[in-house]
Amino acid sequence: MNVDYAALKKGGFMRQKQKNCFSLRLKVVGGHLSAAQLSAIAAVSEKYGEGYVHLTSRQGVEIPFIKTDDIDEVKTALGEGGCEPGVCGPRVRTVTACQGKEICPSGCIDTYGLANEISERFFAMDLPHKFKFGVTGCRNNCLKAEENDIGIKGGTEVKWLFDKCIHCGVCESICRTKAVSFEGDRLILNEDKCNFCGRCAKACPADAWECEEGFIVSFGGLFGNRIHKGEELLPIIHDKEVLFRVIDAAVRYFKENGLPGERFRVTIERTGQDKFEKVIREAYYG
Numbered sequence: 001m002n003v004d005y006a007a008l009k010k011g012g013f014m015r016q017k018q019k020n021c022f023s024l025r026l027k028v029v030g031g032h033l034s035a036a037q038l039s040a041i042a043a044v045s046e047k048y049g050e051g052y053v054h055l056t057s058r059q060g061v062e063i064p065f066i067k068t069d070d071i072d073e074v075k076t077a078l079g080e081g082g083c084e085p086g087v088c089g090p091r092v093r094t095v096t097a098c099q100g101k102e103i104c105p106s107g108c109i110d111t112y113g114l115a116n117e118i119s120e121r122f123f124a125m126d127l128p129h130k131f132k133f134g135v136t137g138c139r140n141n142c143l144k145a146e147e148n149d150i151g152i153k154g155g156t157e158v159k160w161l162f163d164k165c166i167h168c169g170v171c172e173s174i175c176r177t178k179a180v181s182f183e184g185d186r187l188i189l190n191e192d193k194c195n196f197c198g199r200c201a202k203a204c205p206a207d208a209w210e211c212e213e214g215f216i217v218s219f220g221g222l223f224g225n226r227i228h229k230g231e232e233l234l235p236i237i238h239d240k241e242v243l244f245r246v247i248d249a250a251v252r253y254f255k256e257n258g259l260p261g262e263r264f265r266v267t268i269e270r271t272g273q274d275k276f277e278k279v280i281r282e283a284y285y286g
Contacts, residue, residue, distance in 0.1 A: 003068060012085035013071065016064065023054070023064040024074065025086035027123070030097035030115035030135070031059035040081020048074050058132070059096045060086060090260070092122045092131045092251075100137035100154065101213075107137035108154030108198050108213050114240075121244070122251065128258030128267070131251070132221075139197040145216075146230035147223040149264040150250060152243075153216040155236050156198030160187045164208035171200035171209075196236055214238040219250055219280070220265040228265050233277055234284050242284060249283035 005015060012025040026041065033041075045053055045063050048070045054062040066074055075085065086094055095118045098104065100111030115135050122133070136143035137154045145151025165187065172180045172187075179193035180200055196216065201209035214236040221230030237243045250264075253276060258267040268276045 008071070009088045010091075012087055013066065014062075014088055018065070020068045021064070022066045022068070022071070023062045024066050025056075025088060026061045026063070026078070027084040027086040027094055028060050029095055029119045029123075030112040031099075032097075032112055033061070034082065037082050040078055040083055043081070044074055044077050047077075058094060060094055087124045090127055090129050092125045092127065092133070095119045095123065095133045095135065096143055096148075097135040098137050098142045100135075104137055105202070106140055106197075106199075108156045108196075109135075109137055109215065111135045111137045111143075111154065114152065117244075118247070122247075125251070127251070127255055128260050129263050131254065131264060139195050144223075146218045146221045148221045148230060149219070149254075150247060151218040151221055151230045153218070155196030155214050155216045156201060157196055157212045157214055157236055157238070158189070158194075158198065158201050159210040160189060161208045161210055162187075164206050166206045166208070168205065170203050170205065174199050174203045212238055215240075215243050217243070217246060219276075220268050222263060222265045226265075233280055237284070242286070245286065246280060246283045249279055253279050 008022065013022040014025060016023055041053060041061060041063065045051055049063045049065045054064060056062060095115040097111040097115035099107065100109055101107030102110055102112065118133050132148045133150050134143045134145050134148035135152045136145045141153060145153045167185060169182065172182060177193045177195050179190045181188045196214065198211060201211045216232060216236050217234060218230030218232050220228060222228040234246065237246065254264045254267055257271050258264065
């Protein structure tokens, strides 16, 4: 029997040490799975695997010990349960996300909604090397955005409203970066210290803040054989159209300039940080 291992790997079937066995990686966007999907995964694991799954560090699910002869049946059974195989190799991987503002009190953006939009646009796109997106809802950074090739962090830009303020001092006491202070009855917001966490506005008992949510984007993160923290090269982005314009430009830059087997970070360094920043800033300013 001739087996196209490259095609299987592209479709999420990774060879195991054991002969004729594969660990199947599933597509999971933003760590979100329905009860029906979980039921289908459990059934496939029981019937075709060894009755367990592996949860990966990137919110993925892998079903080990899938036999070569069962691959087509496994695909069918999973498809009937609303599940899709993931991808491996040099392409855009599963988009990870925390629960965001829809669930988490600290969240500043709808992380799961954004993860789905990114996935629909980029998932499985062929690139010079694997490419990872991570979306985290706030400065608590549960998803560790800077580990990703492109990381997106939720933020809130705030403006103090004098007429509503009752001068209780809660915002000053709760600010972790000491960006908020009072001089008499005037609030001073040090923009150089503000990290867009939005804690001041969330804690305010008088709604004395005007808030605008946004996206803080980092580029070129690595967390494997080599570690490099993704770099924030742009101001906070408030418009989703601008966000995707910037993302498109970064992915296109990698596609056009990256060498086979070269990570995005290495491409940026080889071609020149200044050159990449110019492309990104042009996209940002439109």
